[in-house]
Amino acid sequence: MKNKFVTFLFLICFAYTAFAQDIDNTSDADLEHIMLARSSADYRVTPGDVYTLTYATGTTRISYIIVVDTSYRIRVSNLGIINGSGKTFMQLKSEIETAVANNYPLSGVQLVLTRPAVFKVHVMGEIYEAGEISVWALTRLSSLSRDSLTSFASLRDISIQSANGQTRVYDLFKVQRFGDLSQDPYLRPGDVITFNRIKRVVTLAGPVERPGAYQLLDGENIRELIESYGGGFIPTADKTRIEIVRMVNSVNIAGDKLFLTENDFVNNYILENYDVITVTGITELQPVMFVEGAVSSTLQGSNVRGQLVLSDDQDLDVSGSNRLMVRFRKGETYASLVRRNIRWFTAESDTLNAYIIRQDERIPINLNPMLYDASYRGVVLVQENDVLIIPFRQYFVTVAGAVLIPGRYPYIPDRDWGYYVALAGGFIPDRNSRQSIVITDINGKRMKKTDAISPETIITAKTNHFLYRFNQVAPVVTTALSIVSTFLAIYVASGGSFK
Secondary structure, three states, rough: OOOHHHHHHHHHHHHHHHHHHHHOOOOHHHHHHHEEEEEEEEEOEEEEEEEEEEEEEEEEEEEEEEEEOOOOEEEEOOOOOEEOOEEEHHHHHHHHHHHHHOOOOOOOOOOEEEEEEEEEEEEEOOEEOOOEEEEEEEHHHOOOOOEHHHHEEEEEEEEEEOOOOEEEOOOHHHHHHHHOOHHHOOOOOOOOOEEEEOOOEEEEEEEEEOOOOEOOOOOOOOHHHHHHHHHOOOOOOEEEEEEEEEEEOOOOOOOEEEEEOHHHHHHHHHHHOEEEEEEEEEHHHHHHHEEEOOOOOOOOOOEEEEEOOOOOOOOOOOOOEEEEEEEEEOOEEEHHHHHHHHOOOOOOOHHHHHHEOOEEEEEEOOOHHHOOOOOOOOOOOOOOEEEEEOOEEEEEEEEEOOOOOOOOEEEEOOOHHHHHHHOOEEOOOOOOOOOOOOOOOOOOOEEEEOOOOOOOOEEEOOOOOOHHHHHHHHHHHHHHHHHHHHHHHHHHHOOOOOO
């Protein structure tokens, strides 16, 4: 009993020492591969694998390295040869350890995968640079870098010729959509992978569950595209109106616009390469009206059939007059319309003086109670093709007096009087001295230079330069003096008397 216990402790220490040496002599990258290979039931014995077989005979430790070659014939000490071809690591491990244990009971036999093999496969076809790449036994087909594929590479038609000459075709779309791993095989030594060229790729848009670009197989057309690839129509789809933009095999060189009926869908209308299929929605049957003027524009709105439509979470930008297309439901009032689109309006929007252009009629409408009075209902109905005009509410500051360009200039918050004088070209130096100005607000109240400039302020540059005033009266004085001097000269010449 004592001898068995000592032997048991020896075997434990022996196994731990072998494992510790295995870990210490392995880099982090290799260690990751080793752990994945040991934990995966799919890891297959591969030429280039390095295994370590350890066991004990009595108190003697036996350990040696096994390297798998291309014959897959593995010699197990002096106990025989085992064929590892087509077997997983766990199958090989069980077979070898059983053989040793049958001959050396209580030997503590252990087969350890020390280093998984790395091997070459050849990649060709629609790829930027054909050639060999290094992989290992747990590399799947989908792991190959798609950055190296051309835009014409098919993911539906990939052929792999194995080392024995057998060729199989795989479809990575089934892997992505359905998780079908049978279409995503592990690569093996000597494989030749060919990415064949796309036969047809079409684009699906509109109210379907999965819009996008799809590569179609032979025999697949409009019905498979929408029902299988697109996931089917959603409730807002109009099945009676399906549009196709066709560029390949079109009648016109610039492409054709085709309109399909529900019968075309049932009859599985044939699609061409690069077709763009758009399923229209019932919401597009809603009437539209337009809003113009001082309303927000967006770069993030959705584009519906060529028209820009605002979403509800936009940042406002009123940098100029804009035109928006707005869908509405029949019976909706302007109060409802502007209240649900309150983000259209900013401080520049003159909602008091808005108006509607309806055919040749101009209808004034005050939007303020609609926007700010929750109890207001309103009776003005929105009609199709109405144009709601929102004028700009612009404030000005007037600059007058001794400046180069007197006039009215747009009000900009937080600017002082000097900003507006500069807009007016600055002071006229020979008319104004010491930047003397008079500032009055909209109510005519005199303001200081340090006061904040408000809308409709009037800034007057004084004409107070001495030389300017002198030059204004100098001609009159000169003329008067000339008359007086002439008079005196005549008076003297006449002897001091006029007769």
